Amino acid sequence: MPDLSLSHPLVATLFWSAVTIGCYAAARAIGGRWRFWWTSPLLLTPLGVGAVALSLHAGYAEYIRGTHWLVLMMGPATVAFAIPIYEQRALIRRHWPVLLVGVVVGSALAMGTALAMAHAFGLSEALQLSLMPRSTSTPFAMAVSGDIGGVPDLTAVFVILTGICGAALGEVVLKVMPLRSSLARGALFGMGAHGAGVARAHQIGGEEGSIAGLVMVLAGLFNVMMAPVVAALLG
Numbered sequence: 001m002p003d004l005s006l007s008h009p010l011v012a013t014l015f016w017s018a019v020t021i022g023c024y025a026a027a028r029a030i031g032g033r034w035r036f037w038w039t040s041p042l043l044l045t046p047l048g049v050g051a052v053a054l055s056l057h058a059g060y061a062e063y064i065r066g067t068h069w070l071v072l073m074m075g076p077a078t079v080a081f082a083i084p085i086y087e088q089r090a091l092i093r094r095h096w097p098v099l100l101v102g103v104v105v106g107s108a109l110a111m112g113t114a115l116a117m118a119h120a121f122g123l124s125e126a127l128q129l130s131l132m133p134r135s136t137s138t139p140f141a142m143a144v145s146g147d148i149g150g151v152p153d154l155t156a157v158f159v160i161l162t163g164i165c166g167a168a169l170g171e172v173v174l175k176v177m178p179l180r181s182s183l184a185r186g187a188l189f190g191m192g193a194h195g196a197g198v199a200r201a202h203q204i205g206g207e208e209g210s211i212a213g214l215v216m217v218l219a220g221l222f223n224v225m226m227a228p229v230v231a232a233l234l235g
Contacts, residue, residue, distance in 0.1 A: 009065070016067050020070065140221070166189070197216070
């Protein structure tokens with residue numbers, strides 16, 4: 001009899017990959033039907049996968065072994081981020097001073113406040129370094145986390161939580177501070193909520209979504225370039 005238990009590597013890969021993709025597809029369908037911050041696939045997918053893992057008494061190590069190929073796909077996804085930069089080259093030429101200042105200041109504040117709060121709460125050094133790059137998209141954040149001594153897998157969790165909270169709070173900010181410029185609205189979501197923010201910005205308007213995506217990519221590139229500097233300063 002062939003071994004069809006989850007302890008078998010091939011069975012585990014097929015099972016956990018199917019669970020992850022299935023939960024994501026279901027979350028996309030729910031998010032398309034009811035557009036609220038709490039119906040985001042970034043929130044519903046981990047909850048669905050977590051529920052399955054808990055019901056089977058499976059640990060994180062077992063899950064990640066079965067879905068490691070999905071993590072590897074973040075490499076090509078990172079390269080694909082060059083496409084929106086090329087498509088928005090005219091916008092970069094027109095507004096590069098504002099974009100540069102916003103990305104630098106926003107990234108510095110995000111990393112600085114994360115480190116300060118983690119230190120104030122007495123978190124371990126590994127947790128502090130894992131929190132620092134939380135305000136960029138997952139491929140960039142995991143790369144930065146690994147370079148500065150954090151835990152990339154833990155950073156990915158912080159990125160998801162930041163994106164969900166940022167997208168929800170971004171709507172509140174727009175109501176309190178009604179920003180009329182599409183550049184400002186898009187940059188708000190791209191810098192503060194990365195992937196989840198880009199999705200929300202596209203719901204507001206096409207230009208807002210494009211700007212949010214551009215800011216997200218530029219912030220990610222800036223953080224990757226600054227990672228060696230941060231690592232040297234912390235070392």
